[in-house]
Amino acid sequence: MIGIKSRVMLMAGASSALLVGADLARADESKTDVNQVEQVVVTAAATQQKLTDAPASISVVTEEDLHLRPIRDLTDILDRVEGVTINRSGNQRTIQLRGLGSAYTLFLIDGKRVNSTSAMFRGNDFDAGWVPVEAISRVEVVRGPMSSLYGSDAIGGVVNIITKPVGKHWTGSASLDYVLQEDGDAGDAYKAGFFASGPLKDDVLGLKIYGGYNRRLSDANTVNPPTAAAGTPLSGIRDKHEGYVDGTLAWTPDAANTVLANLGWNRLTHDSFPMERRDWSLTHKGKYGFGTTQLRAYGDRIENEVGNVTGQKNPNKATNAAVDGRVTLPWDAARQTVTLGAEWRRQELKDPANLRGLPGTPTYNQNPVTQVDQKAIFIEDEVRFTDDLRLTVGDRYDDHENFGGHHSPRAYLVFHATPNITFKGGAAKAFRAPTLLQNSPNWGSVSCGSATTGCYIIGSTELKPETATSRELGVRAEFDRLSGGITVFRNDLKNMIDITSRTRDVTLAPTYSNFVGFLPDGRPIFRYQNIAKVRSQGVETNARFQVSDKIDVTANYTYLDSKNRSNPVELAMIYQPKHSANATVNMRPTDAWSLFATWNYVGEQFLAVYTNAAYNVKRQGYGTVDIGAAYALNPETTVRFGVLNTADKAIKRQTSDEYNEEGRRFFAAVTRRF
Template sequence: MTSRGVEKALKNGLFCKKTQTNALNLLLMSTALTCSTAAVAQENNLLDEVVVTASASEVTYKNAPASISVITAEDLENQGAKDVRSLLESVEGLTFNRAGNQSKVQIRGLNENYTLFLIDGKRVTSAPNAFRGNDYDSGWVPLEAVERIEIVRGPMSSLYGSDAIGGVVNIITKKETEEWHGSLTTEYTLQEDRKSGDYGRTGFNVSGPLLKDKLFMRTYGSWDFRRQDSGSLNPDSPSGGANAGFAKSDNKYIDTTVTWDVNEENSLDFNAGYSKRTHDKTTLDRVSGGITHHGSYEFGETELRAFGDRIENSYGHGNAAGEDMPNTAYNFTGDGKVNFDADLLVPNFLTVGATYQHQSLEDKFVLTGEGGSDSSIWQAAAFIEDRLEITDSFELTLGGRLDKHEKFGWNASPRVYGVYHFTDALTFKGGWSSSFKAPTLLQLSPNWKQVSCGGDCFLEGAEDLNPEVGSSFEVGFKYDQAKWSAGLTGFHNTIKDMIQFPPARTADVAVAQTYSNYVGLTSDGKPIFKFENIEEARTMGIEANLTVRPIDELTVSANYTYLDAKNTSANDAPLAFQPEHSANIKLDYAFNEKLSFALSANYVGEQYTSVPANGDMTYARKVDGYVTADFTGRYDVNENFTLRAGVLNIADNQILKTDWDEFNIDGRRYFISGTTRF
């Protein structure tokens, strides 16, 4: 929320008095984990900040009924991040599946299929366009547009429904301003190893009034790129095939929002955007649009939204025939909610809402069954959340959601969470929640037939799938003082009826007939397999963080994650790309009001990159752990121009891919960035 938004909220009165008291704190947010400069860390108390993702209504970080981390625009400005995923790498509980040199966000041992991505609270998904997965949904917003990122670690199906079984990443963009302001940023990163591709970005953000006190506009745009790694960077795989490094990427964005303050009680947001993202051979063109109504009345607050997008994939799901096989997906969501307070036995802060989602895919190359080349699915839901102020020190959140899915019917997701403040500094949190993940559009489409096994087998959808169901428990504490803070959280997740992704398959016809998901043969004798609910998983671990501010100018922050992620249906085999240990440490030093420095280090422990579906560890593969460290600096030349520079991976701990399931880590590189404000 901008200063204009805060003033309007305070003038109209927010439904929750606690939220109103803290509304001004929305201007700046920082976490103990990802704090910015020491000056910012000292001037702002995180516990009084307001977050919007952990609850159905705005709530202070201190009372948020979830484990939540926040990355701010200030954090972005103080490090050499090239995209949103780069910002997420230092958050406890988050790991990355880097197979094929993609970078897929994982939360608490569950892969990106179980992470819900939101932009300003609105769901985004490109899953139907690229069956084998992609890392696009974490990057539809360029860095120039990011105000902050809120990460909820743990399931939130009671609020958001399907896909939030692992957690939620909400990318919140900058809002309009009362006066015309703007910024232009240009950044370039040079690789010391000239076989590795350089990368850079240029972006702008402009905001201001079109009609004083009534009509406001904000526009942002960006272009970022990475040059392709040389084909000789990585050694050949044991089989003799070439191991590709990072592919060429080219991403362009433009987005505009117009806000109309109709009167003191009502406002409307109109949004339209276009993105074109190219990674290697795949280009996704996304056109998005939406309208949102905000109401602030004596009885409470309302929000009504209708939004959607069209995503075109010019490459498609694959091209065994040697030609592009394009497809187009359409996503639409309509939702609404009302927030109000009620004094019953205790003060209650209630939210009641409903949502409707529709998703469709046009693909004449893989949708070849009797249903034709189109497939669609819808689901609707109603939800309720009640935050009860049992005492001044104890809040209890009760939530529930009832989803109706076109294919598999009803699913309920209850949730209970408690926040207890032993003292002003010491807070205890804990809760239990149920969650679910609906099968994807393609997994449920009986007319879907996807080439696999290098063209020697096929996959198809199955109408008899069940939703994947999860159960999660967590407990932890947070201690915060002016000079130091610490936190410790333990969690335990289980998922049943997991849909193996991708499903078991083989080109060997004789072996194929022993698989439980074997369907039959094509007319030319190639085996066909379907999706099935066969797997179960359990993840558990500990997240710890510590921040120390020994002097006003210096902030030292660190975190550690212990993760035990197992496939319990395969003799407790470890899940791939889930390091048991990971840690981060960062030192921020403000030399003066203009000059600041940051030194950070990241440790990722050894991890398996491939584990057979049957859990036979004889053929499992893993890679060693590694450490990278970065040094960055920022200098405010004047109030209108900021210069940033730094050295990334200063120890040049470069990792080269040696086989298909491994990954690259860039070596030493140098970046410089300039931002002009007006």
């Protein structure tokens, strides 16, 4: 590890290099292509709407929020949103919405779904990091089922990453960040990124391009204390390094038609698992007298270069392709807007190591490829009874190759009782089909802690899709200097797919309901099964107070009661704090200076839960405070600096169920704009 003095010098040098070396032209303030004050969202319904009219519980993380503190991926900012918790198993950080795991959160990039589960099934923290912060305009987080629009995987909600648009004038930025750990055994982090956008031919052809590199160095082996059981420390946070480049061409032949063509490349390496993603899309958007249309084809190929087992090299490749389209028809005479849409989607996985069939059977090693097709149609109707009362109803019918047809209906009411007070409420049903791996009879993998003496898990054709029913009711008040809202919700999930029921004990194995048999070498075999019923319910609140023209305070609080109801005795869900809260104070003492202080509280949570409660592992609640400042040297250059986890509330792993919470860190960053 390099010394702290050397790291301070490196951090200062990196910032200075950008300040001195960047020779970027001054931006014309009147030509800036950024989102303006009125917030419009596109994820909660088939049409874009003002945030106050959106038929869902939705939060928006703005571009300003993303640049407040260092952000390596979206888990570093979304844990500040009400209703969002972070699963931290094995020091991985994945997004959970309203008490449902990351598998029930659908990630979108500009409305296009992203899912790398087939390529990396053993815990997946890649999907929150495919887009660098420099390219993001905002992030829309919809809490609650959205299968009526997006189909499978949206049971918990949707995270839609909206990238910056192709601008009418050339603008851009370049930035450098460095995070310095006070603990010399913990890994520093640094990143560089750029974004540029503008016309190649005025009003006809435009381009946007972005790229970057992001790295968090691995903790030293001594970052955690020795464990009581083995006497050796558990690993800390492992090395992460990520590279990106992406480009989009926008062709506007006339006022009615726009064509977007996009190509992207990412290479993300988390610990010793490198994943390379190549994605593409071609989109047509039309604005005609009868309404608007969108037709899009897109896909990606994700290559897992080493596979899913530490210490082995078993590469696989997942390929996803989709075609979707929609037409939105305003019906002014009936005060309605109707949207009709359809989608076709194919998923394919080539995995010679795991798609081999069951060892010892005639079909073993016959076919390393599996795929599934899915088709869907949907309709959504927004009915405006009055200017203040609107009802959104919709349904999506998915025809899955393996599971047949499923409806996902939704109804949501928005009522502006006064110009300042809005009531919202709705109900929805959703479904989630088993993944390619879970449903394939030829898929299998080593498990139970050993590749040679553990157990073996396989897919199952007997699985049923998971289904969920959700209800919510909320109210929000908006006044000049004070605003806030409260929402109560309840989700009931049935047929949750499970593989936790397994053991390497050959005597106990036959007593498990999902036991299949034994491999020729004596290891027990278990298959995925539908067993779990989960109920998550709670309360989400948020508030904002404009103390003065120079000071504002925001805060939120979430109460979450999430239980596994599959057994006679209900069990708590792991990594689901019952209480969580956040507060931020922003100050702007001068036009050049802005300051912030944030508090993040993670309440008491279970890290491991057993039918015998004596073996449960619990983490007590804790809070961290970050402070920072930004200073505009001139209209083109801004520097940021501050301290993360100022009180050094670090958490060290002493059991495999625990996770590391990074201690005190210092950050510095510089951004140049043109």
